[in-house]
Amino acid sequence: MAEVLVYVDHVDGTVRKSTLELLTLARRIGEPVAVALGNGAADTATVLAEHGAVKVLTHDAPEYAEYLVVPKVDALQAAVEAVSPAAVLVPSSDEGKEIAARLALRIGSGLITDAVDLEAGDEGPVATQSVFAAAYSTKSRVCKGVPVITVKPNSAAVEATTAAGTVEALPVAFSEKATGTKVTGRTPRESTERPELTEAAIVVSGGRGVGSADDFALIETLADSLGAAVGASRAAVDAGWYPHTNQIGQTGKTVSPQLYIAAGISGAIQHRAGMQTSRTIVAINKDAEAPIFELADYGVVGDLFDVVPALTEQIKVRKG
Template sequence: MAEILVLVDHTDGAVRKPTLELLTLARRLGEPSAVFLGPGADAATETLGRYGAHRIHVVDAPEVDEYLVTPAVDALTQIAERTGPAAILLPSGPEGKEIAARVALRLGSGLITDAVDVFAGSDGPVTEQSAFAATYQVTAHVTRGAPVITVKPNAVAPEPAPVTPAVEKQDITFGPAATAVRVLSRTPRERGDRPELTEADIVVSGGRGVGGAENFAVVERVADLLGAAVGASRAAVDAGWYPHSHQVGQTGTQVSPQLYLAAGISGAIQHRAGMQTSKTIVAVNKDPDAPIFELADHGVVGDLFEVLPRLADEIERRRG
């Protein structure tokens, strides 16, 4: 069976959810193999095997941890040249897309970014993408070389397929450019108890209709009861009501959760481009003509300050 390389996204060996999704997608195409860069591979082996990684290519060289991007490109390119994979899958964040583009160029392969689904076709892997601010769904496949594909989070629910992986240490020859930019320091990002916006299965977002920073408490209450991430529209962020890191939209974070709840958001194209691929969309807005209702699977015409507290109370009541 053809080997499918999956670049592991991890923090000191703690494998992040998008990697588990990539391994699930890789099983549709062939036999998944994980490429683990940096320290912590021992801690990740059980998780990667549980989600179907038959092999784990480990590169525990100081270059991949101390320098930016290029060492990862060197490593992934050389592993691909040695293994001859049928496809290479990477998470679709800023770093993942930069690595993917450089690897594709070095391998002479085609590149597809921001796929929302991947499946096997008669001529190799086929992807689905959202184009023109998610107005169109596009299918595409690479016609030259091993496809290099970045996949957006929440493209698929991770599904275990336990195997016992073979761990192979890889020696990499790093080029002069690999040490051009050194990482001088790292500051851990402060995180609360809520899930990451890009990885959350549920996102509850507030917009201009929230009316102020102090009123986001009603949005946060619903989010916490649902175990959701909190998002915000550009209008809410520009007004200083919520941090920019929570902005959902074309110029913010693009999300694709199982459930997206938009409260007090009109549905401008900039916001829609960032959440339109959500599996189920629920909108709460007092304006019955708000564009968000054209997109929503379920809509509530009403004041969010009446609807959301009642929703929160009902969730608490059902949980007993």
């Protein structure tokens, strides 16, 4: 069976959920070979093997931390040349899509971004994408070179299965462009102990109807009762009520959780583009004609200042 390269998104050896999803999808089209780079790369091997990686290619060098993107592209290109894979899978983060695009250009291959599913095909992997604000689904395949495909988080349920996970050092020669853009400083985000927005199984979002930055505490309390991430509409972000890093929509992040709760969000097409593929959508809005209700699986017509606290209290009671 052909091998499939999976780029490992990890933080000092802690593998992100999106990578485990990629390993699950990779097994549908071949044998997953993981590529782990940077500090802690070797520490990822156990988890990757438990989720189907037959081989783990590792390489650590200061360039991965000190410079942007290009060193990782150099490493993935080296992996492609060493393995001759059937496809290369990369998480659909901002960095992941830049890495994938640069790699596809380097190796003369086609690129598919933001896939939500993968299946084997007679002429290569077939990717499913949600397009035009998830109004349509398309199936595509790369016609030239090794397919490079980025996959949205939460597109597949993680399925553990044990594989060899043999660790091998990946020889990498950095290009002259690898040191073109240097990282001059880092500021860690304030930890909220909430899950990463794009990886969360549950997301609770607030919009213009929340009314103020202080009242976003209602949204946060509901999210914390569910172990959820907190999102915001563009209107709420533009008003300065919540950080742009939490914005969901066409000009923000795309999420696809099992449960999405929208409170005080009208449901403009730009917002829908970022959450329409959620498994179950619950809308809370006092305007019965709000467009969000067209999309919702469950709708509550009511004032969020009454509904959200009552919902939070019921969740706490039922959790005991």
